[in-house]
Structure formats: structure tokens, C-alpha cells
Amino acid sequence: MDFRFTEEQEMVQKSAKQFGKRWAPRMDELHRSAVEDGALDRSFFLELAEAGFAGSLIPEQYGGTGMGLTPLAIAMEAMASEGVGSALVMLTQMNALCILRAGPDPLRERYLPRVASGELVMAFAITEPDAGSNSFRMVSVAERRGQDIVLNGTKTFITGVDVADEVLVIARSMPYEERKAKNVPKTAGFNVVMVDPKAAGFSMTELPTRGIEGLKQWTLHFDDVVCEAVVGEEHMGIIPMFDVLNAERTLAAAAALGMTERLLNKAVEYARERKVFGDRAIGSYQAIQHPLAEIKAELEAVRLLFYKCATMFDQGARPMEIGPYATMCKYLAGELAIKAADHALQTFGGSGFSAETGMIDAYVNARLLRTAPISREMVLNQVAEHVLGLPRSY
Numbered sequence: 001m002d003f004r005f006t007e008e009q010e011m012v013q014k015s016a017k018q019f020g021k022r023w024a025p026r027m028d029e030l031h032r033s034a035v036e037d038g039a040l041d042r043s044f045f046l047e048l049a050e051a052g053f054a055g056s057l058i059p060e061q062y063g064g065t066g067m068g069l070t071p072l073a074i075a076m077e078a079m080a081s082e083g084v085g086s087a088l089v090m091l092t093q094m095n096a097l098c099i100l101r102a103g104p105d106p107l108r109e110r111y112l113p114r115v116a117s118g119e120l121v122m123a124f125a126i127t128e129p130d131a132g133s134n135s136f137r138m139v140s141v142a143e144r145r146g147q148d149i150v151l152n153g154t155k156t157f158i159t160g161v162d163v164a165d166e167v168l169v170i171a172r173s174m175p176y177e178e179r180k181a182k183n184v185p186k187t188a189g190f191n192v193v194m195v196d197p198k199a200a201g202f203s204m205t206e207l208p209t210r211g212i213e214g215l216k217q218w219t220l221h222f223d224d225v226v227c228e229a230v231v232g233e234e235h236m237g238i239i240p241m242f243d244v245l246n247a248e249r250t251l252a253a254a255a256a257l258g259m260t261e262r263l264l265n266k267a268v269e270y271a272r273e274r275k276v277f278g279d280r281a282i283g284s285y286q287a288i289q290h291p292l293a294e295i296k297a298e299l300e301a302v303r304l305l306f307y308k309c310a311t312m313f314d315q316g317a318r319p320m321e322i323g324p325y326a327t328m329c330k331y332l333a334g335e336l337a338i339k340a341a342d343h344a345l346q347t348f349g350g351s352g353f354s355a356e357t358g359m360i361d362a363y364v365n366a367r368l369l370r371t372a373p374i375s376r377e378m379v380l381n382q383v384a385e386h387v388l389g390l391p392r393s394y
């Protein structure tokens with residue numbers, strides 16, 4: 001075991017920190033213009049590409065750097081520690097990975113170079129009104145009609161569709177009843193499709209939510225939408241999808257750990273300055289110190305699991321091997337971010353609730369991690385069943 005970063009990893013972390021410091025003062029405006037004007041500041045994605053991060057997962061033959069998940073995860077963590085990032089980075093990368101792994105070649109050639117260059121930004125849609133934690137209950141159908149794959153149904157809580165170029169959607173490849181009648185196994189009968197949000201029959205309604213700064217959530221309605229492409233093998237969409245969810249969870253952990261570091265730094269800085277009784281700063285009280293010290297210790301521990309997950313992924317571990325680690329890592333990192341946000345808020349006293357300090361908003365953002373992209377309960381269900389071998393509880 002060697003716990004030191006390689007030279008490349010050190011360089012990635014350093015340049016991601018610099019990227020973060022450069023963009024931090026511009027994040028409020030980036031969020032505002034996306035939410036109020038529906039205009040995504042493309043220079044953010046283009047600069048991310050120039051720094052080599054957008055193409056980290058993409059091989060050189062498709063215009064990427066092929067560095068792998070670990071450098072991307074290190075970069076996202078470092079940027080998040082400066083308060084910089086976008087859920088659309090994680091979603092675009094995860095979709096790109098799905099295309100890379102599942103193919104076919106013409107799709108790789110069509111989409112991946114544009115992801116690596118920062119020109120293509122994608123949203124991702126799996127959740128439906130009656131299928132959140134249980135994706136197998138989805139009813140949307142993307143079925144073949146001659147040359148076309150035609151999509152019908154509804155997706156909900158979908159982030160950033162108004163500003164994205166494409167949406168990667170997972171739907172049934174035939175209605176549920178048809179699959180049952182034909183005796184097709186539960187895992188078959190799904191298609192992953194690329195959809196243009198401007199396609200005929202595609203409409204969406206805003207779902208007022210909080211939890212992701214600078215991006216709105218939408219309910220999507222598909223009425224005979226002709227899809228742009230099917231990713232991977234027809235009917236077998238669940239396989240590439242579950243494969244890339246491990247990468248998504250690792251990248252969600254990256255954002256959570258960066259967020260934790262940032263909140264910790266802010267709380268420590270405030271605790272050093274704020275004086276309430278006499279001339280001693282509140283940071284001299286153990287009631288304020290200890291929770292912050294505890295977060296620091298936990299941050300170092302969860303980081304080890306995080307680097308392990310990213311490394312396993314780059315070493316080609318099978319989805320079944322990496323799955324439990326990625327899931328546990330996302331769980332621990334998410335819970336830690338919530339704890340950090342809570343203690344940072346407490347350290348700031350009443351000022352924590354002012355818009356100026358941003359602490360209460362940080363709490364809301366951190367809290368989302370207990371619910372999405374996979375809820376705490378579903379993580380613990382999976383660990384109990386698949387790691388501990390306990391009976392399935394539902």
C-alpha cells in the first residue's frame with residue numbers, strides 16, 4: 001500500500017484548486033444566470049475541458065485524456081473544497097461513461113469528443129413519479145417502431161434539463177405486461193436512450209425544489225418522442241446503467257468531501273475570530289472545538305475509502321466488486337457533509353442563518369445527499385443484504 005499521491009495526481013489536485021479559486025467568485029453569477037435567465041455559462045465547462053478534467057474518463061482516441069476516474073474524483077473534491085462545481089459535471093461524466101462502456105462505436109464517436117471538449121452537457125433521467133427508490137417500477141417505454149425508438153411516459157425531479165443539450169433516459173423497452181407475458185427476465189426489457197430536449201413531443205414543467213444550487217428540477221413529459229439513439233444493446237439497458245452508478249456514487253462522494261472540507265475551514269476561521277465572552281474566541285471552547293476536530297478525523301478516514309473506490313474503478317474492478325464500496329463511500333461522505341454543515345451552522349450562531357454566510361444554504365445542499373442520488377435507507381438495505389448476507393427486508 002502506498003498512500004501518497006502520484007505526481008500526476010498532485011498536479012491534478014493543484015490545478016483543480018487553482019481552478020476552484022478562479023471560479024469561486026463567479027459561482028453566484030453562474031447560478032443566478034442559470035436559474036433566472038435559463039442560460040448556462042458555457043465557459044465553465046470549456047475551461048474544465050481545457051484543464052483536462054472533462055475528458056478524464058474518455059480515451060485519447062475520442063479526444064479525452066484517458067486519465068481515469070481517480071484524477072476526476074480528486075479534481076471534483078478539490079474544486080468543491082473551494083465551493084466550485086456543478087451537478088451537471090457529474091451527470092455528464094456518468095452519461096459519457098455509459099456511452100463509452102456500452103457503445104456502439106458510432107455513438108462513442110458522435111458524443112464523447114464533445115464531452116471531452118466541454119461542448120456537450122447532459123442531464124440524466126431515471127426517476128419517475130412512482131419509481132424512485134425502486135427503478136424496476138418504472139413505466140416509461142422507449143420501444144422500437146420500425147427504424148425509430150419512440151419514448152412515452154413521465155420522469156420527475158430531473159436536474160438541469162432546461163440548460164442541458166441532451167438527456168440520457170432509461171425506460172422500458174416494452175411495456176411491463178408485455179415483458180411478463182413473453183417471460184423476459186426482470187433485468188431485460190430496458191433501453192438507455194439519448195433524447196434531444198427540443199424534440200417534438202418533449203415538454204417539461206418546473207418542479208420548485210431546493211438542494212442543488214443553480215440548477216432547477218423538472219418533470220419531463222414524453223409523448224411519442226423519437227429518440228436520437230439507443231446506448232448499448234437494445235433491451236439490455238439495465239446493465240450499463242448499474243455499472244455507471246458506481247462512478248456516480250464515487251463522484252457524489254467527491255462533492256460531499258470537498259463540501260465538508262470547505263465547511264470545516266469556514267467554521268474554523270469563524271471560530272478563531274468570533275469573541276462573545278471577554279477576549280477569548282469561541283474556538284477556544286471545547287464545545288465548539290470538539291465537533292470540528294471530530295469532523296476532521298472522520299474526513300481523513302472517509303477520504304481513504306473514497307480513494308480506494310476510485311482506484312478500484314480504474315484498476316478495472318467488476319461492478320459487483322466495487323458496488324458495495326462505492327455505495328458505502330457515498331453514504332459516509334454524505335452523512336459527514338450533513339454533520340459538517342450542521343456544526344458549521346452551529347459555530348456561526350445566528351449569522352449561520354443569514355444569506356451572506358451561506359451556511360443555511362450549505363446545510364440544505366448537504367442534506368440532499370441523504371436522499372439522492374440514492375437514499376440512506378437504500379444504501380443500508382444493500383449493505384445489509386449484499387455485504388452482510390442478511391435477508392432482504394422489503
Ligand SMILES: Cc1cc2nc3c(=O)[nH]c(=O)nc-3n(C[C@H](O)[C@H](O)[C@H](O)COP(=O)(O)OP(=O)(O)OC[C@H]3O[C@@H](n4cnc5c(N)ncnc54)[C@H](O)[C@@H]3O)c2cc1C
Nearest residue numbers: 124125126127132133157158159211372373375377378394
Ligand atoms: C434536488 C433533487 C435533484 C434530483 N435530480 C435527479 C436527476 O437529475 N435525475 C433523476 O433521475 N433523479 C433525480 N432526483 C431524484 C432522486 O434520485 C430520488 O428522489 C431518490 O432516489 C428517492 O426517490 P423518491 O423521491 O421516489 O423516494 P421514495 O422511493 O418514494 O422513498 C421515500 C422514502 O422511503 C424510503 N424507502 C423507500 N423504500 C425503502 C425500503 N425498501 N426500505 C427502507 N426505506 C425505504 C426512502 O429511502 C425514502 O426515505 C433528484 C431529487 C432531488 C430532491
